[in-house]
Amino acid sequence: MSNLPSVGKENEYGKNIDKCITDLAIKVGTGVIVGGVFSLLFRRKAWPMTLGGGIGLGMSYSNCENRFRSHYVDGFRLKPKPNQPPSVEEIPDVVEIVQQSTDTPSNSSQETTSEPKS
């Protein structure tokens, strides 16, 4: 698996998941620590820590969601749809290409190959 090259964006999902998890851990931890510091001022109560942890969790959740959505939503606006693949009718004939490139139709008629199946 590791030897396979990445053709396109298939690894992005995994990377985003990893980032979310690390972000979560950091934010929750930081929140808990800050809450713990604040709890010292409030006579050693537990609620600042939970508050901090919760704030961290929420921040990491929203970060993660934005990260996954970034391709569709730009801030709060929808991004325009990406290009669709060309439709069947738009693919040009090889024969036409050949005729365009050469100026001798007799030669081209002799050497035309099978049309590609589309």
Place this chain on the structure above:
Amino acid sequence: MLRLGQKAASRLQNEVQANWIRSGRRTLSDSQTSAGLTRSIIVGGGLFACACGGTVAYAKVSPDFRKNVEKNAPPIATVFDMVLGPSRTEIKDKIPSDAFKSKIKTKSVDPLKAPLKDSRKVLETTEPSNAVEATTPPNVPAPEITAPTPAEQQGEENQSLLIQNMQNNEKLPSDEAKPADQEENQVSDVKPTQIEEVTTQKEQQSSNIQTSNVETEKNDQQQISLKTEERILQQEVEEIADAAATSAILDDLLNACSIACSNAILLNVNAANAIALHSSILRTANDDFAASATEKSLQWEDVAHARDDMNKAQIEAEASFRNAIEELAKIKHVLQETNCENNHDLGQRVVDIGRDCMNMSHDLEEAKARVQGKVLEADVLKRYLEDIEKMKEKFQNEFESSLPTISTEPEWKRTGKRVSQDEENAMLLHMQHRVEELQRELSEERTLGAERLDEVVSSVRAEVEDHVKKLAELDLHKRLEEQRLNHEEQVTELQRTHDDDIRRQLKRQASAHVEHMSEALSYMERQAAEKYEKLVETTMEEQKSEFLVMMEAERAANEAKTASIIDKHQLELEMAIARVRGIEQAVDGRAHVENVTRKAQELSLACDALLHTIKYGDKGKPVPLATELTTVKKVYDDNNALNVFSAAVPTEAVERGVYTEEILRASFRRIGKICRRVSLVDQNRNSLFVYFLSYLKSLLTVSSAQLAPPTEIDQSALDVFTIISYSNYCLDHGNLEQAARFVNQLTGEPRRVVEGWLKEARLLLETRQAVEALATVSKGLVIGAQLEK
């Protein structure tokens, strides 16, 4: 508050204690630092003293070290001189006799024996004699010393004169030493200059010889004469060196001798003076009755000192006298050994030095005689004093024996007892008797003394006559010596002039001979040259004519031969050309056929390479197809189809390359999984919750990995899972095209995930199509080429 106060108080107390302790430590450290300072000063001073002592001791042991230190730091030299005394090198400079002895030892062998024997064989020495004349130093002014007369009345004056002369003489030798050194240097300078002159002359002569080497017969004789001249000059040079060396040696010896003699004379004079002084002091000490006791004791002390000085002076005089005699003997020995048959100036010098030595020895002996005279005087005085003492004692004894009751003067004076009148009368009577007796004795003595004096006078006269005779003999001998020396001088002078004349004549003759020889040689050379030139011309003419005739014959023969050869070769050449033309035509036809087949083969190979690259790549990595395509183009430039199809290969494949089918297949597995996980996500539903739901769905949905797609597809029934299954199936069966078609039906987030893969798949399909077309064309061409054969 109280507690606070108590705490504060306790803290304050602690602080104070800490400060006190700290200050205590500081004071301790202060005292410690001061004590440490003195200790360090003491240690430093001790080390410095040790260093100084060590350097002084090492300088004493090793003179090289001392020299180095003195060179680098001159003030330290004064310290060294104070502590250790002057260095040995300085002392060595001040003692010339040792150096001269060593010089005599080294030089007495070489220059006096061997080279002078060689010089006897040589006839002429003109230039070196002139040079040596220039280097003879002035004569030692010894004749000044021959003045003093032997009479004792003029003894003191002569001694003073002599001392002055000795001092002058001392100065002169020391001055002479310097000019002698300078002259030695001059001699040594003159020697090399002479040698240089001689060598330059030789070089000139040798260069002349070299320039004249080109000519023929006269060179040999010239060379011989020149060689003899060279040898003569060499010997002259040697003689110069020898003469200079001997004169230097003689100068050195003379200096040493004069110094030793003057030293000896001075010391002898000193001894004589010391003896005279001693006797005079003794006389005054004995005769001076009026002096008090302390003065008397002082006088007797002076006498003792004078006696010590006298003894010392005598010893020194003896030693110096012996030394001077040794020196004189040495110089006489050297003079006898110097052989100066050929060097008249050296002989003159030898004579002068001999004269000086003789004078010096005379002076030495005179001084010695004077000393001895003084010694005799001292003996006389001693005897006189002894007699006086004896008389005194006798009188004392008589006095005591005649008048034993009366005690001696000091006792009487001490006790203060008055002598009685009788005793006084007796004493006076005795005195009178004694005086009359003494007067009678005196008159007797006077008469006897007159007789004795007459006797002594006569004996002395005889002695004086003998002495005068001896002196006369000595004088005569001296005059004879002088005359002999003069005679020798004149003889040497005459010899020298005679030798000069003969040398000049011989030189003239030699030069005339050489001129005559050179003229004869040049005439003969001219004659020979003319003859040989004529001979050479005639022979050259003959040879030339013969050679021309021979050349003509040879040329004719050669021309005939070459004509025949040319004809033969022409024929052969034409035949060969015809054959070659036939071969060429056959080969051209063959080459065309071969070319066509080769090109077709190459093309097929290139296309195979392309296919291979597409199929396998570089272990999975995409390989740019640019090189292969250019190869194809190179092989078949003019074929339209090939150009078209190679142009149809997409540019990205040409530049970057394509992924192989294997890789796409392998990567699709992962991609398919990811698509399943994000199956519910699309543009409208893309919150995190949806992601979670789609993940959950993927976990819970059971779908086979591969599903065979049906022949008819219902588009509404297609969802992510089925699409993925169909695509997997198609891929496993090698139908990439169909798989791509299925994958194309995805939408939303799965579509995004799969986009890259799809692009790569399309690229691969396009490239494969173009390359297969190329391959087909190339196969057709190959078949065509085969048919052409």
